[in-house]
Amino acid sequence: MTRIEKINNKLNELGADCFISFDKSDVLYFTGVDGDGILLIIDKKAFIFANKLSYDYIVNKKPKADVIQITQGIKRLEEFLIENKIHSIALDLKSTSAFSYQTLLKNFEIKDATDVSKQIRMIKEQNEINAIKRAAIVARNAFTKVYPMIKIGVSEKELKDELDYQMARFGAQKTAFETIVASGVNTSFPHHRPTDKKIEDGDFLMIDFGACVDGYNSDCTYTFLVGKRTDEERNFYNAVFYAQTFAREFIAPNRTRAKDIDKRVRDELAKYGLDKYFIHSTGHGVGLDIHELPYIDSTSETLIVPNMVFTIEPGIYIPGKYGVRIEQTILVKENDVEILGYAPFMEII
Structure with a gap:
């Protein structure tokens, strides 16, 4: 049809x-x-x-x-x-x-x-999936070039500018949205705009970015621990990591509803007493728009079916301290899901 x-x-x-x-x-x-x-x-x-x-x-x-x-x-x-x-x-x-x-x-x-x-x-055709995959690969390849720059003394703006440049160099028409680079207390703001603030020893560093290729977008967020770290910071990071991982593995195509994924994330964060710091939805569709259907939130009855593409991005934001968000874009297949473009960089630097 x-x-x-x-x-x-x-x-x-x-x-x-x-x-x-x-x-x-x-x-x-x-x-x-x-x-x-x-x-x-x-x-x-x-x-x-x-x-x-x-x-x-x-x-x-x-x-x-x-x-x-x-x-x-x-x-x-x-x-x-x-x-x-x-x-x-x-x-x-x-x-x-x-x-x-x-x-x-x-x-x-x-x-x-x-x-x-x-x-x-919301249900992607194969050519759309291929375009989103290309966008995800462009973003991943660009970040591979930027990753070695992450060190104490580098500013948020420097990382943003280099990442945007590398995405263009690898073939992006444009960035999928304004690249977010936040360090230290700035990570407590989900949509922080990069500043001249330099990365300090012990900072969390959050980078949220995506590329647009052939009109289709990718979306990905990494959070890093730079330098010295406390047990509390490790625990916060691990809580978000496990919430993201378990939610992704929880998805059963043609059986799971969007609100069930959201609940799985919140239940995991609640085990650590951190669910109150999760202030946005669990995810959103990705395609021609960076935010589109399906929305992965507590009210969505949408049944998750093959050829949907959406993010899973739990985050916790402690006012005045720091935040952690981990985001992957996934493709729903017949029996499982595929992560698009995400590379397992070392999160502790």
Whole structure:
């Protein structure tokens, strides 16, 4: 079944005449072009509505869609829908501005199609899996070059800049997100932005990074102990390590639900009295977006099935002291899971 056929099945379920998304990743997924535009799918055909700045670029990329130029907001889109006798629209509300929603609501019945395309994208095709694997390998190879730099006296920014450079050198289109390098007390902030702070003896060092290749992303986090360390620090690190490992090994394709993985992590951290310091979800899907379905959290009933790709990333963050996060991206296979791109670097330096 083609991607557009899958959307059409969803349209039939919703009782809608067409599907519209303002999400750039949906444009890429259904048309093969990474460009700014509005995606419209009617029956078996896709259309991209693009403004003057994007029109020529998208046309030259030869998308699997007809490209229509717009000049005044979404007026041309409205006219096109009326010309094609469209009455009801399945609209991805998350990607739609309030203005566009109100404009379309004047002439059409709106069906909430939030996450409909994301549910389709959640199950990866083989070419998507191959792209994510390439991205993971690029990130791993880049980090192999950076790893010897990790030593007392090197700054967070120096490590970040070198890692970003090496990912580009190995073939990344861009970084998957802004690379996180945190040391010492900065590791207690899950999304710290690198500074000129230098690594000190006894610091935890957290590095969260990923590469984007052919539009698809990778995601990985290492935490290192640099120099001298205490028994408490070792125990904290081990707690997160075991929580991550046991959660990954716990997954049974076609039987495990996302919330069960999250619970497995929290139960393990609770054995050490550390579950209260775990302040985010256990993981998220990875693909065209760095955060997408499935979300591995306490409320998700999503059944884990083959060809899903997602992270498992338990972390504990002690305010004013330090944090530890270990993250791997995994591919769900028929009977087990495969870790993508992760290399077993020595965590104690």
